Amino acid sequence: MSGPRVTRSTFPDPRPPEARERRSLVRWRISLKMALRQSLRSWPSSVLVILLVFLPIAGVSAAMVYATSLQPSPQQRVDSELGQADAWVQGQGTTPGYRQYLDQPMQSYVADPDVGDEWIEPPADITTVIDADEFVRIDGATASVETESGFGLFYAVIGSTWDPLLEGRYTLLDGRAPTSPDEMLATPESLKRIGAELGDVVVMKDPAATYTVVGTMSSRLDDNGDGMIFVPEVGGFEVEPFRTTWYVGGWHPSADDVYALNALGVTVFDRELVQNPGDGAAPGFDSSSGTSWAFYSATAASLVFCAYLVMLLAGAAFSVSAKRQQRALAVAASVGASRADVFRIVLFQGTILGLAGGILGSAAGIGLAGLGRAWFGDGSLAYSWGLRVPWWAIVGLAVFATVMGTLSALLPARAATRGDTLAALRGARRPVSVSAARPKVGLALLIAGAAIVVVSAAGLVVTYQADLPDGELTRSIYMIGMIGMIVGPLLLQVGVIIAGHWLLAQAARLLGRFGLGARLAARDAVANPGRSVPSFGAIAACAFLATASIGGVATLMNMDAAGATQVAPYGSVVASVGGSPVAESGIEDPLVVEAELRELAASAAKALRDAGSEATAVTSAPVWDRYSEGDDGNPVLNPDAEIAAPEPILPQQCAENPDEPCLLSFYSRSGGGENRFVVVAPNDLETAIGAPISAEQEAAFDAGAAVVEDPQWLTSDGDVVVNWWRNGDLDGDQTGSMFNVTDVADQPAPASTKTLDGILVESPTLFSDDRQVYIAPSTARALGFATVPTYVIGEGSAITTAKLDALSAWAESEALSMSSDTTDFSLSTWRSDPPAAPAPWLWLILGGVTVLVIAASAVSLGLSRVERRPDDATLTAVGAAPGVRRAVGSWQALVIAGYGCIVGTVAGLLPVLGVVYILDGTGQEGLALADVPWLWYGLLALALPLAVALVSWLVPPRAPDLTRRTAIA
Structure with missing residues (x-):
């Protein structure tokens, strides 16, 4: 008969019963010494076990040290936030019941939810509510600054950032501090982008002003890129609301003082309270700490998985090692070692090797984290805090490794006590039997595991379809x-x-x-x-x-x-064109600046061709006059005005279930608030859609046909249905039922309908719904559409990343140069990447x-x-x-x-x-x-x-x- 014998009981054990072992530390010390000697004698298997423990511990410790080093220590945090100040204060405004966490001022909770929700305006002048020795006010605003390539947006830090109270928060690198309102500082990178040196004059367009550069400065809590300047006074800047920060010296609030200021809409960052928040500390993990949850969950899962692998493989190694030590263990037993002694000798080997692997792995992890910072450090803020080692976590990893090694040796140690001493001295090995009980337990777990998955999946689907009223x-x-x-x-x-x-x-x-x-x-x-x-x-x-x-x-x-979904073919480079006059009523009418938009689109097309595009296409979109300015200056809906939208036919899910009622919602039929026509010249169609267009298709398109990228727009006759809808039907009483209409009779009828010949062109690009129906400019005029340019699409195979970066800088400068107090233009570029x-x-x-x-x-x-x-x-x-x-x-x-x-x-x-x-x-x-x-x-x-x-x-x-x-x- 082939294969091993299946038995229901083990072979009889001929060993005589032992007397109860007397407890003694000497026996433990001898067991530990013998375990160390056996580990050294069996050094190949010992090295293997150490290596198995070493690898995961090194990886996890490296990840922990690396992640910890990306954050400042408590002392570094307060020094970088405050410089030499004792606190900073911000009047952010809030609602009643608001309270900040003392160590995380930007996180808050509601202490009393029943006190109302009216908005509390913060005091305009913090000096009136705080009794301090020194105050330095810092504001922020956006400025349009002339650079070497045109104009660029910069963040302006406004105030006396060079005040000694802020030393450490802001650092003067070169030159001197401003002494007059028309002098400024800049980061070295910003100065290089502007193309200026110390003593040069910098021109700003918004606000209109000139400044003399007198020095360079860095901000400790910013990456200091090429977009930051420092000016002494607000002047014509439009300060960002609720961003004013008051740095305070000679003031030490208590927790009650902070909470009293919270009731006024004021937030406080105090040096002492941040480091010693007491009961006012933020919870370690809450809904706002998703990144921390993700990191620690992933680290814990990785550690558990690695521990599982290590214990299995190290257990196998200990099993082999214990068998090779059979004679030595038998000799020890023959001279008086008890079964417990033999058990401890093998078990302590796991403890020793686990501890060695944990110590070596932790040390290697610290070194790997240091190398990682050297390799990946880009000079940004995250890499400026130095190498920080969470020593308690490292000690915990070493202890975890020791436990892991001990558990790996547990079963081999138990097996080592079951042998016959005389047989072991002769070198005989005990026959192996296969338990008849274990397969039953394993089969039960197999069936239970599969059943749990089936029941869980079915339960989730049934619960979703049942739509239970009890949310909990x-x-x-x-x-x-x-x-x-x-x-x-x-x-x-x-x-x-x-x-x-x-x-x-x-x-x-x-x-x-x-x-x-x-x-x-x-x-x-x-x-x-x-x-x-x-x-x-x-x-x-x-x-x-x-x-x-x-x-x-x-x-x-x-x-x-x-x-x-994309708005342009995969691989192409897109320039988005936008603009409108600045109106107090909030009504944006791009037709007022149509000529400027077409000029901006032409400039973008030329820039794309200069960058390497072999072909470009300008696409336009209809503009609908839906609102007008009322007597009070606010927008008023014109209910009789109309907009047009192509109508999608039955969606795919409806076609797959013809026996079930399927009704397009009014929202889908009317365009869902999106503009679903793309107007493009016939000779630019191939570039815009990213698919070959035959001469016959181009001629039909020029003659009035619509090209569609998805068959959902075609009727059974191959036509495209165009509906005109009244504003009153779109934004009036029907608004609440646009998503939930269940009867055709409840849907508003279109004001008028027209059909166009349809041409289906399959493109490898998955376009968004509002970019799937294309018509020619002549067709748009025939349908009564007024259009303005929206996108410029350029073939992008020759446009490198460096050229794309240059295009982005040019686009920002071009839009800023065309904008004025009465008009606002935008131009941005990107590559249309496939998923x-x-x-x-x-x-x-x-x-x-x-x-x-x-x-x-x-x-x-x-x-x-x-x-x-x-x-x-x-x-x-x-x-x-x-x-x-x-x-x-x-x-x-x-x-x-x-x-x-x-x-x-x-x-x-x-x-x-x-x-x-x-x-x-x-x-x-x-x-x-x-x-x-x-x-x-x-x-x-x-x-x-x-x-x-x-x-x-x-x-x-x-x-x-x-x-x-x-x-x-």
Whole structure:
């Protein structure tokens, strides 16, 4: 009979019962000393365990030190915020009941929600409510400054930033402080952008003024780029509201003083209270600390996952090491060591090696964080605080590593106490039996895990469709369902590991038919479950993580691609043109500045061609006169004015369900407030849509046909329906029902309708809904549309990133130069990028998991080859060819890696398929079943184990040592 024997009880233990061990620290000290000596003697396996612990601890500690170093220490924070001042105060205004947190003044809470919601205006002059020795007022505003390339927007810091009270908050770098209102300072980068030197005159357009540069300055809490200047007085600047900051010296408020000022709409940052907030401290994690939650959650999850892998692989290493120490442990037992002593000797090895790996990994992590700052540091504010080490967290990591090493040795230590001392002295090994109870437990967990996923997914869909009135119950069901989607696959994986020995035994029966190498490999895996089961469990964990990650990335990127619409073809460079007269009523009428807009569009087209565009297209949009200025100066709706919009026909979801009632909402029919016509010249159509246009299509387009990019705009006859809608129907009583009309009779009828011939042109670009219907200028005039330019589109293959940056600077300057007190223009440029392709991310995930699987397989197979050396010597002694030993290694790699990858992939597929079912059942965008990346899962579950087996076959086994097997020959 092939394969191991399945038994329901272990072999009888011939050892006599021991007397109860007397507790003594001496025994513990001797056990610790022997554990240290055994670790040094078995240095190859010790180095392996230290390395397994070292790697995750180094990575996590590096991430923690790096993240900590991006934030200031408490002392650095107050010094950079205040300089030499004792506090700063801002009159931001608020509502009754507002209270700030003492250590986080920009975060607040409502102390009494029942006191009303009327707005509290802060005092205009803080000096009237605070009794302090010194005050320095700092304001902020935006200024349009002449630069070497035209005009640019700069942030102006207004006030005496060079006052000694602010030393440390602002630092004078060169030159001197201003002594008159027409002198200024600038950051060195801003001075370079302006093209000026100390003593030069700088011209401002808004506000209209000239300043003499007398020095350079830096701001400690800003990145100081090329957009900051410092001026002494407000002058003509339009100061940003509620941004005035008063720096105060000689004033030390209590918490009650701060809360009293909060009631006046004033916020306080005090040096002492920020560092010692007491009960007024902000909670460690709240709804506003999403970034911290994300970082610490990701760090904790990574640490738990790494600990799981390390304990499995290190446990396998300890299992092999304990077997190799069998004779030494038996000698210790023969001279009086108790089972507890033997247990402690093996367990302490895990403690020692875990502590060593934790200390070395923490030290390496600190060094890696320092190197990372040197490599990635860009001189920005985040890299200016120096290397900061969270020592308590580092100590915690070292303790965690020690616990991890100890737990890794727990099962091997327990197994080491079960042997027979005399048999161990003879070098005999106890036969391995397969428990009949474990498969049942594992099967139960397998079924439970799969059932939890199915029930969770079904429950989420049913709850969504049922639309329960109890919101709290709905949220609870959603939370339980999402937890179940995570817990279920984990239970399945645990079940597989528990039943792992039995599964390997069944594989041994099957593989016995594939030749001697397969038979020996399978039986070796079954005979050493302490090594083989943790190994394929670690590989399964890696495959599970990869499967879930691949599914998550594919789902998210599919959703992003479905919603990532563009206004221009992928790869093109777009210049957005806008402008209107400045009106107190708030009514913007671009037709008043139509000539200037066309001039600005022509300048943008020329700039794009000069930058390398082979073709450009100017697209326009209709302008509707919907509002007029009333007697009180406010906008008044003209209910009889009309706008036009193309009507979408049945959406795809309606066409797929012809038996169900499907009605377009009035919002969709009337354009939803968006302008859905794009007006472009016939010879520019191909550039605007990014698809080839035939001569016949261009002629038809010029003659009055509409080109559409999506078939949703075409009737069954291939026409495009154009509806005219009254303003009163759009913004009157129908507003509340635009989304919820359930009867055709409730929908307003269009004022008039006309049809245009439709031409469907398929473009690789996913355009937004308001950029899918194109008409020629002559067609727009025939329909009565007034149009203004909106976008300039240029072919972008020759426009590099540097040229695009130059275009952006030119666009800002051009818009500022054309703007005036009566008109306001905008011009911005960007590249129309396609949605990110998932393939690079999927390759990255697959590559990462390949590294992990190969590493886990290398550890497993390396341990296997070490433990199999006596068996290899036996095979060689009885005349086995070298190919047999090579085949054994290859088949063993295939069994361990194959089991792990298949089990992990199946477990990871459960939540992925559950998400697909949930998205489909709730009508959300996402992966369809056919869109699941099956090819990637095939590579992960099948191709990767074959690759590992091939590599194992290519690496020849070590020459056997025949000295201990000579008698067998």
